[in-house]
Amino acid sequence: MPELPEVETIARILQKGTPNQPAIIGRHILGVELLWERSLVEPSPDEFRRRLLSQKIEKTSRRGKFLVFTLSSDLLLFHLRMSGDLMVRSAGSLPQVHDRLLLELEGGLQLAFNDARKFGRIWLVDEADRVVGQLGPEPLDESFTGDDLYTRLQRTHRQLKPLLLDQVFLAGLGNIYVDEALNLACLHPLTPANCLSKRQAEDLLKSIRTVLRDGISRNGASIDWVYRGGDFQNYFRVYQRTGNPCPKCGTPIARIVVGQRGTHYCPHCQPASY
DNA sequence: CACGAGACCTGTTCGC
């Protein structure tokens, strides 16, 4: 589930809580159970346990697709990759299948990192830049403009689909939201970046922001067995809708493979014009 | 620099 809107949803839930789930902010970490050591990038498992104990969770936020926990004296970062999820449970809950890290929190709560495919990663660092320093701009940051995107697009002839998936070019987009944004912007996924006009670049940024904001407002998308309660999957225009009608023109959605990723687009609204 | 293939993993769905 984890692209920008899904990670943002998780960060907000942890920060603010929900009607039936308390926030975890302000609570000390009383216990650390690392169930799959390879999820941890740094430091060593021993140091990880030692340093986490008794730190307080001050804040939860997001950078790109990374979840960032600001602790009393360190930063705890998660990347959910394909199947990772973070959830709050009651203290003493039995570990579930695929749990990789359990943090016992003050106030009878447990924070669980669950990750079926084991692709997710965890860092505990005193400085975030070593982990997220290479990330590109935040697409929802208002200081990032259509002009800025145009300038960056002009610098390369890479195809739009793989380029927008590149977190160094732009942070936070994944397979779903790139396909959705390109459809909204009426751009073919294989278009070379430096073929876009300034107007098209501005439209593309607007489309990216629209799909991201729609995703966030619906609490993200929930697919398969990874479920968080979001329902943006019911509003996909093209993603995983191969053969179904394009919402704008009714043409059947096509599927191609680009950079080993399934890619969905409307052959009529997004013609190859390059 | 840009691209493609392979690796890392487990689970579900598809096709015969």
Add this chain to the structure above:
DNA sequence: TGCGAACAGGTCTCGT
């Protein structure tokens, strides 16, 4: 029904 193939919201590394 069964079984292998294909596919899945991501990213890294290596070879060309």
